[in-house]
Structure formats: C-alpha cells, structure tokens
Amino acid sequence: MGSTEQEVFCVQSWxxxxxxxxxxxxxxxxPQQVGCWTKESVKSATQAGQYSYGSKNGLMEFASPQLPQDLNEGYPEAFERKPEDEGTPVETIIRGAMHSSTLSNLGPRQQQQQQQCFEQQHARGLIQGADVVTFRNNLNKICGTPLSPRDGWVVEACMHNNTLFLDISKSEQASFPDADRFNYYGYKFESLCTAVPPQGSEIDGGGRPEAPTTSRGHPIVDSTSEYAILVKVKLGQQSILMAAEVDCVDPAAQSVAPGSTSSGGSPATPMAPYxxxxxxxxPDHPGQRKTLYSQKYPKWxxxxxxxxxxxxxxGxxxxxxxxxxxxxxxxxxxxSAAEKAGHKWDAWKLLRFGEDVLGWMQSVSRLHPGQALRFEYKPDQGRISWSARHGDDTLAQRLQQILPN
Known part of the structure; x- marks a missing residue:
C-alpha cells in the first residue's frame, strides 16, 4: 500500500x-424494513445457532420490569455467552435479501425483476440497488470515529458487481475490570423487559416456551439468540442495505406488517413499534454525568x-x-436532552463523516474491483488506511461463491 494523501483518509483534516x-x-x-430473521439460541434443541429467515420468533414484546431488580442475580452461572469464535459474515445479509420472505415485500414489477435475476444467478434485487451492504456494527464504528477518536477499528471490504460489501472484523478490545459482569447486566435487563412474542408469531400456541433455569432456579440469560431486521437506508449519497439487531417491540404501538401498504399504495415500514x-x-458525580450525555447518548x-x-x-x-x-x-x-444538560454534540457530524468515509472507501475499492481489502483506522496515526488481503477464504472469494458473475 502506498502512503500518499490520496490513499489515506485523514481524520484530523476532515x-x-x-x-x-x-x-x-x-x-x-x-429506513424501510424489507426483511427479517431470527437467529436461534445455541440451546435450541433442533435449530441451534441457525438463521430462520423471515421468522419473527426472536422478536420479544416489551414489558415494564418491577423495580428495584438485582442485575447480578444468576451471574455467572446463568449467563449463556456468545461463542468466542462466532462470526456474523455479510453472506447472512445476502441470504436474507434472497429469501422468499424478503422478495414478497417487493412490488410485482420488482418481484419479476428479482426472479429474472435469480434465473441469471446474479442474486441482485435489493443488492443491485445498494451502494453498500453491511451490518450496522460497521456503520457504528465508522460514523462514531469523531466521537471516539481514540478507538481504532478494522473493516473488511470488497467491491463486487459495483456494490461495496463490508464484513465485520473482530479486533482486540481493551479489557477492563468486570467487563463480563457489565455485559451480563445489559442482557439481564433485556430479559427483565421482554415478555412474550407478538400475537401471530410462529411459536406454537402464540406463547413463549417456559424459560430454562439454572440448578439454583435462576432464569438463563441467553445472549446467543437475536431478532434482526433488514433495512434500506439513504445516508447522503450512499444507498445502504443494512442489517441490524432489534431488542424488542412495543405491544401498545400499532404494528404494520412488512409488505402491507399505506393509503398511498406504497410499501409501509413497521419501524414504529421497535x-x-x-x-x-x-451518575454519582459530574464526570459520570458528562460521560452519559457526551458519550453514551450520541452512541445510542x-x-x-x-x-x-x-x-x-x-435502565x-x-x-x-x-x-x-x-x-x-x-x-x-x-x-436536545444532552444539550439541556450542558453537553451539546453535533449528531449530523457523525453522519457527514460516515458518508464521506464510505465514499472514499468506494473510490478505493473501485480501483481494485473483486479484490479483498482491509480498511483500518489507527488512532495514533489519525488516519484510515487500506491494504489488500490475500490467502484462502477472503471476502472476495466468499462473495464469488454466493454471488457468481
């Protein structure tokens, strides 16, 4: 990789x-939802860790928890952690876009075009209209750089058929005391706030199976299952097909099923209940208060x-x-809540930065179509650089298998 100004993205200059x-x-x-899936728990008797595309089984309803609650209850034996070697490849999004449940949310003309693409083995459809295909995790890292300039990140990428695919790359995370316990707190809070799947879900009888418990009777806090949505979103000039995990749904909000239409006849989006x-x-003191409003609020x-x-x-x-x-x-x-607390931040700056970085990544990737690349932000250098990736099982090879030319 070269080191000229054109081949790097200087964060400080931006x-x-x-x-x-x-x-x-x-x-x-x-954002418009076009699909969904449930990732089954590793504890599932029949579909452990599998993806059920189009399934809403993993979508839980919100229920206000009683207060107070001890978030330590059951730790650590009740914590079903995600496997350390678990990855979520971008192929998951591609399979979600190709699934029949997603295609049914498109209009008749789009369905016809989609079928023709399938016959040609191009698997285009939604992907064809996207500049970028990615999980939200990558956009969180990229767009959040101005907010956390000391946090480095790595994103794997490949330009395939003029669409930039971004893959999640797990980088070494800084450890801190009780990190596992605090992680448990988050999942414990989720378990306290979720009741039963919405009516009409695919679980037999419309009810949630009895929750498994430990030998001491503590409910298992399971982080291995999830419900995710597939959405189309426009970020400035960037058309993005993105997958994002959703925690739960508000049973009191009016839900609109994907694929239904509003009075205008266009596909409706069921985002309101999420x-x-x-x-x-x-916060116990001003420093913690500042962290809440100037760091956590913008990330959320x-x-x-x-x-x-x-x-x-x-919570x-x-x-x-x-x-x-x-x-x-x-x-x-x-x-506005952060500003009232005296900790103003520019939300639009995060989106402007993300749009510009994605545009630069596309420019680089277009010069190397079909090649696996790695984009890396190094805080000590204050810039985002790229390098070519070689070897077996690269993103380029995997995309070639699932989206052949």
Missing part, C-alpha cells in the same frame, strides 16, 4: 474542514437512528448493580 459545517444536516431517507434497550450507571442515538428505531428504554442502575429506574425517551430527543 474534522478541521468540518468545523465550518457545524450542524449542517445531510439528506436522510427514513425499541432499543440500554443500561447505564446512574447513532445506533438507533441508523436503523430507524424511534424509542429507547433506559439506570446503581454501583451495586441494582436496577433503580427505567425511563423511556424518543431517539430524536437525545441531542
């Missing part, structure tokens, strides 16, 4: 140029905004891990 663009919004089109669940430590905003999730359920805990308060806040109010 931030300096962006000072004059403060609070300037970019064009955003409301909720994100987050835990935080109730970015994560939810990208997927079109409209509301957050925030506040004390130093001992006891859940003391639960509040509900619209995602769009997070910036």
């Amino acid at each position: 931030l300096a140029r962006d000072q004059g663009r403060r609070a300037r919004p970019i064009e955003i089109l409301r 909720l994100e669940l987050k835990t935080y430590k109730i 905003w970015l994560q939810s905004f990208l997927a079109g999730v409209p509301e957050l359920i925030l 506040g805990r004390d130093n001992k891990g006891f859940l003391k308060e639960v509040q509900r806040i619209p995602v769009q109010e997070l910036p």
